[in-house]
Amino acid sequence: MRTLMYAAMSCAAIAASAQGDVLWDTGAPHPVVFNGTPTYLGYTSGNAGAGLEQRWAAVPFRIPAGGATVTQIDVDYFIAAGQEPTGVTFVVWDRAGLAAPTTMVTSFSMPLAIPTDDPRIPAADLYLNQYSGLSLALAGGDYYLTVYGDGDPGVGTIAWLTGGDLQDESLEQGFMWRSAQFPSPGFQPYNPAAIQPDVGQDPDDPWNPSMTIYGDPIPAPASLALLGIGAVFARRRR
Numbered sequence: 560m561r562t563l564m565y566a567a568m569s570c571a572a573i574a575a576s577a578q579g580d581v582l583w584d585t586g587a588p589h590p591v592v593f594n595g596t597p598t599y600l601g602y603t604s605g606n607a608g609a610g611l612e613q614r615w616a617a618v619p620f621r622i623p624a625g626g627a628t629v630t631q632i633d634v635d636y637f638i639a640a641g642q643e644p645t646g647v648t649f650v651v652w653d654r655a656g657l658a659a660p661t662t663m664v665t666s667f668s669m670p671l672a673i674p675t676d677d678p679r680i681p682a683a684d685l686y687l688n689q690y691s692g693l694s695l696a697l698a699g700g701d702y703y704l705t706v707y708g709d710g711d712p713g714v715g716t717i718a719w720l721t722g723g724d725l726q727d728e729s730l731e732q733g734f735m736w737r738s739a740q741f742p743s744p745g746f747q748p749y750n751p752a753a754i755q756p757d758v759g760q761d762p763d764d765p766w767n768p769s770m771t772i773y774g775d776p777i778p779a780p781a782s783l784a785l786l787g788i789g790a791v792f793a794r795r796r797r
Contacts, residue, residue, distance in 0.1 A: 586725030587679035601718025605708035644708030644715030723767035731763035
């Protein structure tokens with residue numbers, strides 16, 4: 560039996576509603592084994608109380624050379640009773656290889672999205688939360704994304720669903736970077752024995768929270784230079 564647990568710790572339909580190209584996609588949530596049971600598992604993200612004020616996960620992604628303007632971010636999560644946030648905050652971090660994030664590039668907050676059914680998940684659900692109307696310019700390079708429920712004052716969290724199966728293999732590890740308090744002690748490896756891959760699942764997928772980033776890529780400088788040279792030759796031939 561597939562159950563829904565809250566852990567302290569047709570894709571075309573989504574693409575059609577999105578703004579811009581898919582810049583990065585870690586994949587839909589999939590069940591992972593939690594305490595021996597296959598489960599749609601959500602990682603607590605936000606202010607979970609004393610000692611867990613910055614309960615954050617960091618998911619690696621990459622922006623292509625030339626950069627891009629992020630216009631929409633989709634996140635699969637649910638909200639547990641008694642943990643209701645007032646909004647959601649996004650943090651983009653610089654990423655050096657796969658080392659723990661330490662330097663914020665930018666952060667911004669949004670009102671809670673109206674959850675809808677994620678068509679990639681077989682059963683009816685209200686997991687898909689789409690944050691559109693963004694205009695976030697990012698240079699080409701390596702980043703982490705953190706998404707968490709925000710509340711002022713007091714406790715407020717989302718349960719960020721995991722099990723994404725589309726993450727770049729070169730960016731996967733056998734754990735997830737997760738914080739309890741930032742900046743001290745900051746992000747630490749998180750891979751409790753209670754969380755395991757489901758049968759036939761990539762062993763790193765339990766550490767892939769589900770998110771999709773959409774936007775408008777900017778051609779790399781080299782491409783722009785070549786286009787400019789071609790335009791000069793075209794004018795001369797006239």
